[in-house]
Amino acid sequence: xxxxxxxFVGEExxxxxxxxxxxxxxxxxxxxxxxxxxxxxxxxxxxLVPLMNDVGIETQWEIIKGDHRFFTFTKKLHNLLHMPGKExxxxxEVVYYLKVTYENVNTIxxxxxxxxxxxxxxxxxxxxKKEKGQKWxxxxxxDTSTPDPTxxxxxxxxxxxxxxxxxxxxxxxxxxxxxPTYIMRPSIDPLHPKNMELSDEEVEGVLERFGIDxxxxxxxxxxRFDRLKDPxxxxxxxxxxxxxxxxxxxxxxxxxxxxxxxxxxxxxxxxITAGDKDVFILNLPPDSHFEINALQRGxxxxxxxxxxxxxxxxxxxxxxxxxxxxxSNVGGIKRQIVHGVTGYLVNSIEGTAVRIRQxxxxxxxxxxxxxxxxxxxxxxxxxxxxxxxxxxxxxKILNSHSK
Amino acid sequence: MGEKFIxxxxxxxxxxxxxxxxxLRSFIDxxxxxxSSSIFYHIYINLFNYHxxxxxxxxxxxxxxxxxxxxxxxxxxxxxxxxEFYDIEELRAKLVEILEKNxxxxxxxxxxxxxxxKAEREIIECGYEASSLxxxxxxxxxxxxxSVFYHLVTSKIEKRTLVNDYSTWxxxxxxxKKAEAINKLDIYTxxxxxIKQKIIKILEGEDD
Numbered sequence: 001x002x003x004x005x006x007x008f009v010g011e012e013x014x015x016x017x018x019x020x021x022x023x024x025x026x027x028x029x030x031x032x033x034x035x036x037x038x039x040x041x042x043x044x045x046x047x048l049v050p051l052m053n054d055v056g057i058e059t060q061w062e063i064i065k066g067d068h069r070f071f072t073f074t075k076k077l078h079n080l081l082h083m084p085g086k087e088x089x090x091x092x093e094v095v096y097y098l099k100v101t102y103e104n105v106n107t108i109x110x111x112x113x114x115x116x117x118x119x120x121x122x123x124x125x126x127x128x129k130k131e132k133g134q135k136w137x138x139x140x141x142x143d144t145s146t147p148d149p150t151x152x153x154x155x156x157x158x159x160x161x162x163x164x165x166x167x168x169x170x171x172x173x174x175x176x177x178x179x180p181t182y183i184m185r186p187s188i189d190p191l192h193p194k195n196m197e198l199s200d201e202e203v204e205g206v207l208e209r210f211g212i213d214x215x216x217x218x219x220x221x222x223x224r225f226d227r228l229k230d231p232x233x234x235x236x237x238x239x240x241x242x243x244x245x246x247x248x249x250x251x252x253x254x255x256x257x258x259x260x261x262x263x264x265x266x267x268x269x270x271x272i273t274a275g276d277k278d279v280f281i282l283n284l285p286p287d288s289h290f291e292i293n294a295l296q297r298g299x300x301x302x303x304x305x306x307x308x309x310x311x312x313x314x315x316x317x318x319x320x321x322x323x324x325x326x327x328s329n330v331g332g333i334k335r336q337i338v339h340g341v342t343g344y345l346v347n348s349i350e351g352t353a354v355r356i357r358q359x360x361x362x363x364x365x366x367x368x369x370x371x372x373x374x375x376x377x378x379x380x381x382x383x384x385x386x387x388x389x390x391x392x393x394x395x396k397i398l399n400s401h402s403k
Numbered sequence: 404m405g406e407k408f409i410x411x412x413x414x415x416x417x418x419x420x421x422x423x424x425x426x427l428r429s430f431i432d433x434x435x436x437x438x439s440s441s442i443f444y445h446i447y448i449n450l451f452n453y454h455x456x457x458x459x460x461x462x463x464x465x466x467x468x469x470x471x472x473x474x475x476x477x478x479x480x481x482x483x484x485x486x487e488f489y490d491i492e493e494l495r496a497k498l499v500e501i502l503e504k505n506x507x508x509x510x511x512x513x514x515x516x517x518x519x520x521k522a523e524r525e526i527i528e529c530g531y532e533a534s535s536l537x538x539x540x541x542x543x544x545x546x547x548x549x550s551v552f553y554h555l556v557t558s559k560i561e562k563r564t565l566v567n568d569y570s571t572w573x574x575x576x577x578x579x580k581k582a583e584a585i586n587k588l589d590i591y592t593x594x595x596x597x598i599k600q601k602i603i604k605i606l607e608g609e610d611d
Contacts, residue, residue: 012547016412019527170419170518183417183520341456375455392416396523 001054002384008190009384017384020391021055028112029059029394032126033119034074036063038286040186040313041119041141044386047189051387057394062108064123070100074122080151081121081144089150101125110134115394124158135397138165141186143172143310143331164397168311169335180400182393185335187386188316188377193289195320198297206294210250210280217247217360220299222292222314223306224253225265225283230305230328233349235273237305240353242278245360252282252295296321300366301359305352309333316381319343319373324366326355336381342373408572410529410542413553415448415522422519427473427510430517431502437519439491443560444522446485446494451552455594464498464517471514476505484591489559526553536578540606543569548595555598556590569602581605 006014031049033041045061052059066074073093079085101123110116110129116136118124130136138159144152144167152174159165164180167173173181188195207214219238223229231251238249251269255262266283273279284291296302302318304327311332318325319336325343327333337343344355359366379385420441424430434442445463453461460466465481468474479501488494529550533539543551554568564571566586573582584605588598 010547012545012550016414016527016529016547016549019530020414020525167419170423170520171516173419175421175423177421181419181421183419338453338456338458341458372456379455380452388414389416392414392523392525395525396416 002051004191005382005384008378008382013384013388017388017391018055020388020395021057023395024057024391024398027057027114027394027398029057029115029117030110030113031059031061031117031119032064032108032110032123033061034064034066034071034122036061040311043189043192044186044383045119047192047383048387048390051383052390055387055391057391060113064101064104064108064126066100066104066122069096071122073097077121077151077154078142080148081142081155083146084148089148089154094154098125101128105129114398118162121155124155127158127161130161135163136161137393137397138162139184140165140167140172141310144174145172147174163400164393166393169332171331184386184389184393185332185381186311186313187381187383188313188320189383190320194293195317196293198290198294202290203294203298206291207298210282212248212250212280212298214298216278217245217300218250218295218298219247219301219303219356219360220250220252220295220318221303221305222252222296222318223304225251225255225262225269227261227265228306228308229253230307231265231269233307233352234303234305235269235279236349237303237352237356238279240350241356241360244357246278247300247360248278248280250280250282250295250299252280252284252292254284254286254288292317293321296323299323301326301356303352303356304328304333305346305349306330306333312336313381316377320377320381322367322370322374324359324369324373326352326359336376338372338376342369342376406572406575408533408539408542408568410531410533410546410550411553411558412527412529412547412550413524413557414527414549415444415524417444417448417520418523420519420521424517424519425514426512427502427506427514428508431499433519434495434499434502438521439495440521440523441519442491442495442498443524443557444520446483447557447560448522450485450556450591451548451595454548455596461591467515467517473506476502479505486556486559486590487565489563489565491560524557533572536576536606539572540603543599543602543606546599548599551595551599551602555585555588581608 002014031045035042049059049061076087117139119139120141127136162179166182166184168186170183204214221234269281296318302323302325304315306328309331315325315327315333315336325337326346327337329345329347334345337345339345346352346355422433424433449463450461460469460477460481465477469477531542533542558568570582570586585602588601590598
């Protein structure tokens with residue numbers, strides 16, 4: 001399995017991972033999160049867990065089970081960790097969280113593992129089951145830099161029992177964490193249907209299926225229909241660009257059935273673009289990986305104009321297709337795009353339009369930036385680097401002398 | 404024939420130090436006391452991380468200064484060639500000296516924060532070695548850029564010498580011209596893939 005990645009990273013990189021894995025022979029690793037389907041964490045674990053097993057490390061993956069009440073609370077906790085809000089944590093919610101956690105303690109077997117990775121806040125309370133000699137690591141995928149104090153206190157009551165924690169980037173770390181805090185960027189999988197190579201015919205086939213002209217320049221943003229992704233800002237930038245360039249705009253994404261706000265944004269976009277045959281508002285099912293892949297490969301310029309963003313791995317997915325990405329100077333976008341080298345970081349609608357024009361008007365620039373964009377992802381944002389860092393972290397933690 | 408050359412490689416993970424600077428004064432104060440593995444991270448690891456991209460500023464300190472509109476300081480810090488140092492303390496002193504000499508204490512403004520990160524390194528043996536020039540060339544061909552980076556750049560800090568591992572071994576087997584040519588390679592202005600090819604070319608070439 002791991003050999004399948006040799007064409008992307010080279011044999012020597014894979015060999016070094018195998019050397020590292022040999023040092024960990026005989027250990028057992030457990031990952032716990034809240035879902036096996038949907039979301040970035042599950043997507044990474046779906047590949048990472050088999051890869052860890054493939055290099056000889058016995059690795060299991062469990063999910064925490066809970067009802068609607070439990071996950072409503074953890075969703076609220078997630079939002080409050082992200083930023084203070086009007087909502088408050090009620091004591092009966094904490095009691096219920098602990099009740100569900102203890103139910104899971106009885107069903108999730110954490111015994112006999114050397115290393116336990118707990119992903120995000122939902123399963124965090126399982127730490128009560130930590131055994132002597134085990135190392136527990138909290139992998140946080142949330143920006144906790146400015147949390148609601150009560151939400152953070154709740155997290156902290158568990159966190160200090162962990163041996164280490166991991167965040168995507170230093171900007172996401174709450175300042176007063178007392179345990180070792182590692183930084184590990186998320187990653188994309190080049191073998192995932194979203195990222196695998198496609199033929200020109202496949203790409204054109206998808207474009208034509210949606211009535212998009214493959215011969216006319218395409219500006220693309222892939223994101224769920226959410227005001228924080230600023231699709232209206234992208235549309236305004238497109239209108240500025242359109243004065244000089246005969247181009248098309250694709251806003252491709254989706255919204256969950258229980259997301260009335262997403263549906264509202266989608267409908268508004270459809271209404272205000274109804275008269276422009278060069279704008280395509282595509283509401284795609286969540287498993288439209290092949291279509292998204294084809295749209296990214298067919299795009300001339302990719303845009304990610306979020307007003308607020310977590311890590312925003314969709315930027316790396318675009319860059320992996322050797323496309324320059326024009327992205328907002330926020331969240332993880334600024335850690336992926338190297339301004340002026342792999343794309344541009346922008347702060348306004350006008351700035352977005354200027355950079356898109358610059359790229360539409362200059363094929364050489366697009367190709368050079370696209371090349372560097374792909375190389376940056378190859379070195380920094382592929383799952384192989386992620387795997388190597390996990391193995392090294394395990395090695396370091398098992399050989400540290402703390403706790 | 405002297406000692407065998409054992410090919411090694413270097414891997415690392417990033418760890419947050421808990422120190423963050425939001426103005427230049429606090430940056431300098433932290434720089435003076437921060438763990439040397441943090442200076443290693445921001446200067447050397449960044450050289451590795453951006454070796455293949457035509458970035459304007461090759462280390463994160465210079466880039467941070469540029470982003471905060473300290474253009475002169477950014478230029479001066481980026482001109483500091485880390486491969487000319489074998490002692491991180493000396494490098495730290497030089498960084499502090501440049502910063503203190505060239506910035507205006509009177510200018511006080513809030514900056515985009517600088518997060519001090521450190522590298523937790525691990526050196527691994529690649530599983531092959533060389534006893535002859537031919538085996539050495541074969542070993543280099545098999546090496547990852549992490550391995551090239553270790554032997555050419557960071558091993559100098561570990562061993563506190565200005566001569567890289569490859570050149571030291573080549574001198575021992577009587578190939579001093581090749582050793583000198585490799586030690587003169589400008590790592591600061593090429594990609595590690597380019598450097599690797601140049602090393603192979605030097606090793607396979609005839610001495611004049």
